Amino acid sequence: MSLAVDLAPGREPGLRLRNPVMVASGTFGYGTEYAGLVDIQRLGAIVCKGTTLRPRRGNPTPRTAETPAGLLNSIGLQNIGVRALVREKAPIWAKWSVPVLVNIAGESTEEYAEIARILDEAPGVAGIEVNVSCPNVAAGGMTCGVDPVLAAEVTAAVREATTLPVMVKLTPNVTDIVSIAEAVVGAGADALSLVNTFVGMIIDINTKKPLLGAVTGGLSGPAIRPIALRMVYEVAQAVPVPVVGVGGITDTVSALQFLMAGAAAIQVGTATFVDPNTAADIIDGLGDWLEREGISDIREIVGAALPKDA
Amino acid sequence: MSLAVDLAPGREPGLRLRNPVMVASGTFGYGTEYAGLVDIQRLGAIVCKGTTLRPRRGNPTPRTAETPAGLLNSIGLQNIGVRALVREKAPIWAKWSVPVLVNIAGESTEEYAEIARILDEAPGVAGIEVNVSCPNVAAGGMTCGVDPVLAAEVTAAVREATTLPVMVKLTPNVTDIVSIAEAVVGAGADALSLVNTFVGMIIDINTKKPLLGAVTGGLSGPAIRPIALRMVYEVAQAVPVPVVGVGGITDTVSALQFLMAGAAAIQVGTATFVDPNTAADIIDGLGDWLEREGISDIREIVGAALPKDA
Amino acid sequence: MIRTDALVLSNTAVAGDIFLLRLRAPEIARDAAPGQFVEVRCGSTLAPLLRRPISIHRIGPRAAGYAPDEIALVIRVIGEGSRLLSRLREGDTLDLLGPLGRGFRLFPGTRRVLLVAGGLGLAPLVALADEAIAHEVNVVLLGGAETACRILPPQYLPPEVEYQVCTEDGSLGACGMVTNLCPPYLEWADQVFVCGPEAMLPPVVDQLRALAQGGRRLPVQVSLEARMACGMGVCLSCVVETRHGLKRVCRDGPVFDLTEVRVW
Amino acid sequence: MIRTDALVLSNTAVAGDIFLLRLRAPEIARDAAPGQFVEVRCGSTLAPLLRRPISIHRIGPRAAGYAPDEIALVIRVIGEGSRLLSRLREGDTLDLLGPLGRGFRLFPGTRRVLLVAGGLGLAPLVALADEAIAHEVNVVLLGGAETACRILPPQYLPPEVEYQVCTEDGSLGACGMVTNLCPPYLEWADQVFVCGPEAMLPPVVDQLRALAQGGRRLPVQVSLEARMACGMGVCLSCVVETRHGLKRVCRDGPVFDLTEVRVW
Numbered sequence A, B: 001m002s003l004a005v006d007l008a009p010g011r012e013p014g015l016r017l018r019n020p021v022m023v024a025s026g027t028f029g030y031g032t033e034y035a036g037l038v039d040i041q042r043l044g045a046i047v048c049k050g051t052t053l054r055p056r057r058g059n060p061t062p063r064t065a066e067t068p069a070g071l072l073n074s075i076g077l078q079n080i081g082v083r084a085l086v087r088e089k090a091p092i093w094a095k096w097s098v099p100v101l102v103n104i105a106g107e108s109t110e111e112y113a114e115i116a117r118i119l120d121e122a123p124g125v126a127g128i129e130v131n132v133s134c135p136n137v138a139a140g141g142m143t144c145g146v147d148p149v150l151a152a153e154v155t156a157a158v159r160e161a162t163t164l165p166v167m168v169k170l171t172p173n174v175t176d177i178v179s180i181a182e183a184v185v186g187a188g189a190d191a192l193s194l195v196n197t198f199v200g201m202i203i204d205i206n207t208k209k210p211l212l213g214a215v216t217g218g219l220s221g222p223a224i225r226p227i228a229l230r231m232v233y234e235v236a237q238a239v240p241v242p243v244v245g246v247g248g249i250t251d252t253v254s255a256l257q258f259l260m261a262g263a264a265a266i267q268v269g270t271a272t273f274v275d276p277n278t279a280a281d282i283i284d285g286l287g288d289w290l291e292r293e294g295i296s297d298i299r300e301i302v303g304a305a306l307p308k309d310a
Numbered sequence C, D: 001m002i003r004t005d006a007l008v009l010s011n012t013a014v015a016g017d018i019f020l021l022r023l024r025a026p027e028i029a030r031d032a033a034p035g036q037f038v039e040v041r042c043g044s045t046l047a048p049l050l051r052r053p054i055s056i057h058r059i060g061p062r063a064a065g066y067a068p069d070e071i072a073l074v075i076r077v078i079g080e081g082s083r084l085l086s087r088l089r090e091g092d093t094l095d096l097l098g099p100l101g102r103g104f105r106l107f108p109g110t111r112r113v114l115l116v117a118g119g120l121g122l123a124p125l126v127a128l129a130d131e132a133i134a135h136e137v138n139v140v141l142l143g144g145a146e147t148a149c150r151i152l153p154p155q156y157l158p159p160e161v162e163y164q165v166c167t168e169d170g171s172l173g174a175c176g177m178v179t180n181l182c183p184p185y186l187e188w189a190d191q192v193f194v195c196g197p198e199a200m201l202p203p204v205v206d207q208l209r210a211l212a213q214g215g216r217r218l219p220v221q222v223s224l225e226a227r228m229a230c231g232m233g234v235c236l237s238c239v240v241e242t243r244h245g246l247k248r249v250c251r252d253g254p255v256f257d258l259t260e261v262r263v264w
């Protein structure tokens, strides 16, 4: 039975995962934090924290708040910067068998390209996930992910700057995610991941003020799952590259829903906070399910729920 | 202590509610169904089921599915049509003290206008809520709510066709809800209500097919609350007319959050299914809260959480 | 119909993953008729969100040792909601809305009823059996399920009921679909009541068609399931096509004359 | 640090809306140090979603009749999560992740410790008191709360502890903030440990500043609260400004030297 998938089949040597279960950016640190609790080498891939050119302090606290079946966060890309990452983290990853993708965010097209160039030389980096969608950073972030032209521009610049597999991560805060997906694929993305978080907020009725220090934050978790799933279903029908489904996945059943909606792989985010073993449990669960169903290759069920004429 | 609000202060005789707690379209039928269980005359207002020019059969079943803290529905505007409504329902409402708004949906601008004209003569109709946002009807619905020009066109046509207060209900499935809100207010809306449901789906992994008969449906319930609240917060800062907050309100605390975000009134939808007394409980809860806080008029807290310079 | 916090008197695992909940719910016990259901809140949190429709299984049958203010529900564990219900303990409360829907109609002249249950379709038929027995009507109850541990053991039924069971895997009673057991009893009964999965209806309809060709038209009532959101007739989630157009299972049903929903 | 299903041995309402949970959790009891916490799953459903950080209140203190594989938590009911925890019953299991964070550091030479608790800040300080007593260190515990029913009754503390309480409304003990009780004991103690709301820190800092002017620099450790999502140092939700930049309360703390987080 095979769980293996390739997220960059159009590019040598591809981005081969031994299984389609990744952990999402910002929810697994640099991969080292959970090492004591989770057998991280079993994961399909790890996407590390959002990384910028220079180190960032991030947003004021409070930075998270719970909502019904959801989590709002406004971390604001606190990170050590790409150079420290290449120096301190990538050498650790180079010894791992699990591929690590670096999630990057820039404040301009040039910054995106520069980060990608710096990563290109780093051993231990298996690919780049371009965050054109972070809703927390006023400059860059949001504005570029909601506009097909800008999103394509950033994609092309990153594509140009690196030979690594490039996956572009889309924001769901748009009227028509398919048009953004098509633009980004046209600009050279090897794969797409979707979705990032939905812009939301919560008000503390005691202080009569927004609870988060940054006023708004990004909503993740099971609450957003049905919307994320619909977007994956739409995008998977529209683009020829692998799509990675993210958003509210908590268990094998929800992972299977995304695969059947056309996702070649999935990412687990918020659920890791609830149970650090979620991703590993899903890997086991997918294997068991395939066996019960008598299916020998996970790729057979990718897109099983898509319209047959698509 | 006063809970009263006016949702059409710019228009004689206004749309005065004795309290800001309404029940949302599609979740309270024609108001008669819950009459045995809820003291409906206490409500701020009732918005009746989405109504079209001709009767509609709606979508295939299954039409609903539960999601984490949410509900997907694809009822597809099954309704008796506006003429039957005027004949059979409006005369009942005319005897009620609670105002009833009719939620309308057309397949073209002319249809919207025609429905509005028919309602204009009906006693028992306190106002019109224009659903430019129903995600379930291929023709009309979605397409017009996501485009500022079309949304304004529909608003202007309805405005033209009736002397009743006109509230326009916005869809959240857009990149920039503020631009739609501004366009609609510019076209003559007396008030805005937001949000309608988010397009989502669920896949049945046993059949490997979308669970809903209509494939996608609209997501409502507490899951969407943080996103709805953020949109109300944005729109309330941008438009000069009353904004009605809808989306995942389940209790007094969540109702207060929407009021503080700038909503002049709120609507309870899905929560009524969970507890039919939710709206009545919120009315009591708001009264108690004002008393505890020593506030004499609910309008004092409307927008309390908005930036002070706005 | 009211909303009430019923008191859990007991919760018994009666077979496999099936639980029998006895509840004190005076207003519901007073107003309920066999075939009606309640909408149950499965927990106090926002997930699971919606109430679950659950058939009323017993309405204070004195003969079975119930007090008149008691009702019973049977729960089969399927997903999150039923799992939470299965964990209720004596002394807990359970938030109910009901009784809801239109129940079974036992005709005054009826002397012999056939009840045909697929799986937990049995639940509401037992309340009907109680009523029939109280009216000195003879009751045959045919119960089928996939496998033995999904069959309600006979000690949970009124002793007057003739109870025949079958399982799809043959682990208890005859092997096969419950509808296979029907033919002899269709000759015998004055009224037939069916509750269970949709798949039971085609064979029943076939058998009735055969009977009808022989000149015998039996009155058959069927209780339908549907995905519900409100349970109150408001949301139009649970509609079903009938001879008179779309009807709501929650309010116009769940019990329909078979002739309303199927032609033969 | 592990994830484990602890067994609930007892759940006692000890005061107002405060509950004492005794749990069998061998690995956590073995590894935990005073001041560390666990991340607790408050239910089995998706709402409430996140685990809640809860301080470890007792680590199997034999003198208090605990077995060595037991821990205790104290819970004050605030919202949904703590409400669910307050309803746990003997025999239930509780999903824990821990022990997490860096605890209090009792210096080898210390003979007299002052523990200053605001509200449920008392919870982890009792584990520290147990340890101190085991090392024959003298312990004064000052506990403050808004009102009497939020004060842990003395029978739940080791008898060796000198326990002074005060309430903001004067309903028990002295009237006022717990920090008002500190001054005499600051002269007496070798080490001070503070746990409670942020608002306690400024008065403590003021008192320490006065002492420092008199030439006495006391080592003070403070346990901080912060909104957490992961509890594991991953999400960067719980950061706090320190002398060495942003630190994570969940991993670099919750216990910090006061000099790290405040200047005086």
Ligand SMILES: Cc1cc2nc3c(=O)[nH]c(=O)nc-3n(C[C@H](O)[C@H](O)[C@H](O)COP(=O)(O)OP(=O)(O)OC[C@H]3O[C@@H](n4cnc5c(N)ncnc54)[C@H](O)[C@@H]3O)c2cc1C
Residues within 6 Å of the ligand: B065, B066, C037, C048, C050, C051, C052, C053, C054, C055, C056, C073, C074, C075, C076, C077, C078, C079, C080, C081, C082, C083, C120, C123, C124, C224, C225, C226, C227, C228, C254
């Ligand atoms: C009129 C009626 C009477 C019923 N009586 C009983 C009874 O007596 N005992 C019992 O155990 N069950 C009964 N059911 C089915 C019961 O409502 C569902 O099995 C139960 O809700 C499963 O919920 P869950 O949360 O465990 O499963 P999940 O799969 O988690 O449920 C998810 C959602 O799907 C809906 N759903 C799941 N299965 C069904 C189904 N078969 N029909 C309709 N909706 C479904 C649930 O209501 C819920 O909204 C009845 C259903 C109806 C419509």
Ligand SMILES: Cc1cc2nc3c(=O)[nH]c(=O)nc-3n(C[C@H](O)[C@H](O)[C@H](O)COP(=O)(O)OP(=O)(O)OC[C@H]3O[C@@H](n4cnc5c(N)ncnc54)[C@H](O)[C@@H]3O)c2cc1C
Residues within 6 Å of the ligand: A065, A066, D037, D048, D050, D051, D052, D053, D054, D055, D056, D073, D074, D075, D076, D077, D078, D079, D080, D081, D082, D083, D120, D123, D124, D224, D225, D226, D227, D228, D254
């Ligand atoms: C290190 C640490 C140790 C703690 N120890 C204890 C303890 O021993 N006993 C105890 O009863 N409580 C303790 N708390 C606080 C406890 O985590 C929250 O009071 C509790 O989570 C309230 O949750 P709720 O679901 O009842 O309330 P809700 O208000 O519904 O919680 C909603 C969200 O806000 C967060 N939250 C609410 N209050 C706080 C708070 N004061 N600090 C941080 N986050 C908060 C919750 O974790 C949750 O994510 C501790 C908190 C921290 C950070």
Ligand SMILES: Cc1cc2nc3c(=O)[nH]c(=O)nc-3n(C[C@H](O)[C@H](O)[C@H](O)COP(=O)(O)O)c2cc1C
Residues within 6 Å of the ligand: A024, A025, A026, A027, A049, A050, A051, A071, A073, A075, A077, A103, A131, A134, A169, A195, A196, A197, A219, A220, A221, A222, A224, A246, A247, A248, A249, A267, A268, A269, A270, A271, D229, D235
């Ligand atoms: C605390 C937190 C931090 C995040 N940081 C990033 C980030 O740095 N870059 C990014 O692209 N996405 C980030 N995300 C988004 C997640 O990667 C993921 O897209 C989102 O949470 C939806 O998935 P989920 O519902 O499984 O959590 C973050 C999410 C959370 C909860």
Ligand SMILES: Cc1cc2nc3c(=O)[nH]c(=O)nc-3n(C[C@H](O)[C@H](O)[C@H](O)COP(=O)(O)O)c2cc1C
Residues within 6 Å of the ligand: B024, B025, B026, B027, B049, B050, B051, B071, B073, B075, B077, B103, B131, B134, B169, B195, B196, B197, B219, B220, B221, B222, B224, B246, B247, B248, B249, B267, B268, B269, B270, B271, C229, C235
């Ligand atoms: C079953 C159902 C039917 C609905 N029908 C309509 C409708 O006909 N017209 C409309 O404008 N909104 C309709 N809505 C949307 C609600 O009015 C409301 O905007 C939405 O559910 C969000 O609010 P909530 O989270 O409180 O439910 C419907 C919602 C549900 C759940």
Ligand code: FES
Residues within 6 Å of the ligand: C227, C228, C229, C230, C231, C232, C233, C234, C235, C236, C237, C238, C239, C248, C249, C250, C251
């Ligand atoms: S479930 Fe809402 S109408 Fe039947």
Ligand code: FES
Residues within 6 Å of the ligand: D227, D228, D229, D230, D231, D232, D233, D234, D235, D236, D237, D238, D239, D248, D249, D250, D251
């Ligand atoms: S709570 Fe996630 S880093 Fe501290």
